Amino acid sequence: MKVIGLDVGTKTIGVAVSDALGWTAQGVKTIHRTDIESDMAELKALIKEHEISSAVVGLPKNMNGTIGPSGELCEAFAETFREQTGLPVEMWDERLTTMAAERMLVSADVSRKKRKKVIDKMAAVMILQSYLDRQSNM
Numbered sequence: 001m002k003v004i005g006l007d008v009g010t011k012t013i014g015v016a017v018s019d020a021l022g023w024t025a026q027g028v029k030t031i032h033r034t035d036i037e038s039d040m041a042e043l044k045a046l047i048k049e050h051e052i053s054s055a056v057v058g059l060p061k062n063m064n065g066t067i068g069p070s071g072e073l074c075e076a077f078a079e080t081f082r083e084q085t086g087l088p089v090e091m092w093d094e095r096l097t098t099m100a101a102e103r104m105l106v107s108a109d110v111s112r113k114k115r116k117k118v119i120d121k122m123a124a125v126m127i128l129q130s131y132l133d134r135q136s137n138m
Contacts, residue, residue, distance in 0.1 A: 001020070001021075001022055001053050001054070002017060002018050002019070002020055002022075002050055002051055002052050002053060003017070003018040003022060003052065003053070003054050003055065003056060003128060003131070003132070004016070004017050004018075004043075004046065004047065004050065004052045004054075004055045004056070004087075004128075005017070005018070005025060005055070005056045005057075005058075005092075005124045005125070005127045005128025005129075005131065006043075006055065006056070006057045006058065006081075006124060006127075007058045007094065007120050007121075007123040007124040007127055008057060008058065008073070008074045008077045008078075009033075009120060010033070010073070011032065011033055012030050012031060012032055012033060012120045013030070013031040013033060013039060013043075013120070013124075014027075014030050014119075014120030014121045014122070014123050014124035014125075015027070015028040015029050015030070015031060015043075015046060015121065015124055016028060016121065016124035016125040016127070016128040016129075017046075017050045017052065017128075018128060018132055022132055022135065022136070023132060023136070024129070024132070025124075025125045025126075025128035025129040025132060026125065027118070027121040027122060027124065027125045028046065028050075028121070028124075029046075029121060030118070030120045030121045031043070036080060040080070040081070040084045040085075043081065043085070044084070044085060047085060047087070052087065053087070054087055054088045054089070054090070055078075055081065055082075055085070055087050055088070055089045055090070056089075056090050056091075056092045056127060056128055056131045057074055057077065057078040057081065057089055057090070057091055057092065058074065058091075058092055058093075058094030058123070058124070058127040059071055059074055059075070059091040059092060059093055059094060060074060060094055060095065061093055061094075061095055063095065074091070075091065078091060090131070092127055092130070092131050094123070094126075094127050104122065
């Protein structure tokens with residue numbers, strides 16, 4: 001049962017995949033968005049390659065728990081993803097994951113240029129890993 005984790009933005013989609021046991025998340029890639037058809041084609045290829053059975057999409061909530069424009073964009077993307085792939089999709093609160101990923105990369109002394117290339121993939125890893133950790137504690 002592999003799970004794909006997605007950090008969806010307007011310009012990029014960070015992608016992470018779990019191991020077969022659902023214990024760990026590994027960063028796969030950052031998709032540079034062009035249009036929804038191309039985005040979905042690339043994601044479908046990853047789903048097939050990694051034998052994915054479900055998905056987790058980060059939901060950027062405001063600090064007070066409400067959902068703003070970015071959250072609505074992610075919800076719409078998740079619905080399209082669900083329709084296009086037929087996979088079950090769960091939305092996952094991603095508050096502060098990008099900032100946490102940034103801090104982790106800074107503390108690892110990754111240059112600003114390199115951080116920019118991997119930040120979305122790292123955020124996807126953090127989203128998916130927190131989801132997997134929660135599932136294993138249930």
